[in-house]
Amino acid sequence: MKIATKKGAKNSELIIGPAMAVDVLIFAIREEKLNVLLIQINNGPYKGKWALPGGIVALEETLDETAERVLEKKAGIKGIYLEQLYTFGKVDRDVRGRIASVAYFALVNSDKFAPKTNEYYADIAWKEVDDLPSMAFDHKEMVRYGVHRLQSKIEYSNIAYGLLPKEFTLTEIQKVYEVILGKELDKRNFRKKMKMLDLIEPTKHVKYGMRNRPAEMYKFKKRSLVFTK
Amino acid sequence: MKIATKKGAKNSELIIGPAMAVDVLIFAIREEKLNVLLIQINNGPYKGKWALPGGIVALEETLDETAERVLEKKAGIKGIYLEQLYTFGKVDRDVRGRIASVAYFALVNSDKFAPKTNEYYADIAWKEVDDLPSMAFDHKEMVRYGVHRLQSKIEYSNIAYGLLPKEFTLTEIQKVYEVILGKELDKRNFRKKMKMLDLIEPTKHVKYGMRNRPAEMYKFKKRSLVFTK
DNA sequence: GCAAAAGTGTTGAGTGTACACCCATGC
């Protein structure tokens, strides 16, 4: 794929440059594992490989808007946390032509939606980030990069709200931190820290129905990004 | 500016998308202020405005290579620290057409080179980031973003090496931290921290010639990015 | 000898880490 840029109206000078795409990392936690939503390509040189949902940036569309469109059209998700990650620009990252890609990452609570296959790709599915299938382009590298960003960001922000339902128990949020950081945390220390950070507050609700003592439920004070340092 | 993307060789399907540029923030410290290198535009709708040095991404060139080329061609600098910052993609950021720009930032020791004007622009000069002239595009926003990145990164890495000569005194490096963070630091605490972080080591040299007690000189153990947390 | 920057330690507050037991419910 090539791009011919026509500079100005009168001037017919032609500039050849890369095309521009957006790919979106959609993360969710499922069965105590960090997962990313992938689609399976159903034609062309990458047929059968898995890839991040993505799309070409339209002329009158900001990059953020492209990311939102991809989220909605390809995954059926709207209005969730979305952040630009990094722009990948190796010359040979797509064998079909020169396309640079701006990677975004998004967080969802996976209970809220089940991915639906459609005509554009062979399959769509959650995949564990620690056990990825064979992937097209440099998308495996994008996932690694996104996981890394998520790991650092959870340490100094309330970004975990994107992965949790409105109300949750302290054990549930601790599990989110453990899954993302990839290590176990001490229950008492975790709770002390949460209390200190002042990001969450108790609701009046209690979670019954487990075969153990019921847990108090909490919610984030703000469901928008807040930094803690 | 528009971009016509021709998909494949046989297929004449035409995709219209944004053009792609790279703009580089070149930071240096001069007279105890953080400065950025700007050029003054000498024609077109932005004539007279200041801007970051930049260039259009060529077809067979990675983004990193474009940034290196811009550094060398427009500023005459080679082989310094360079890092991708963020991609700016608002539709109307350039009145001449749709161009998304990948911003990079670079650090130099300003003693090492003096910018030279050339035929392509009206002027080239260091400008203090706290006192920027009228700027074209969204370049002021880019500078703000870059300063912010630099401020956070200096807190958990040895990135300051890019702004310092090979050898320096503890007071000189402290000044770099103070200028970037925009606040005074305690001398004893700063030295204690530096010693603990183990990023620098003493050379055998001593800086004489001041009208005061001579200072011992230090150097970074590694002049490549190292994280401290 | 005086001006100027170099160099050097201690204390208290706050944060991070390690660790063990009782409680409320479902079955």
Add this chain to the structure above:
DNA sequence: GCATGGGTGTACACTCAACACTTTTGC
């Protein structure tokens, strides 16, 4: 009554911030 996860406090180590005086040189 027993299995399961919920909930709580203390002690030590470490890091961070505040703070003042002596040393070595140039002039």
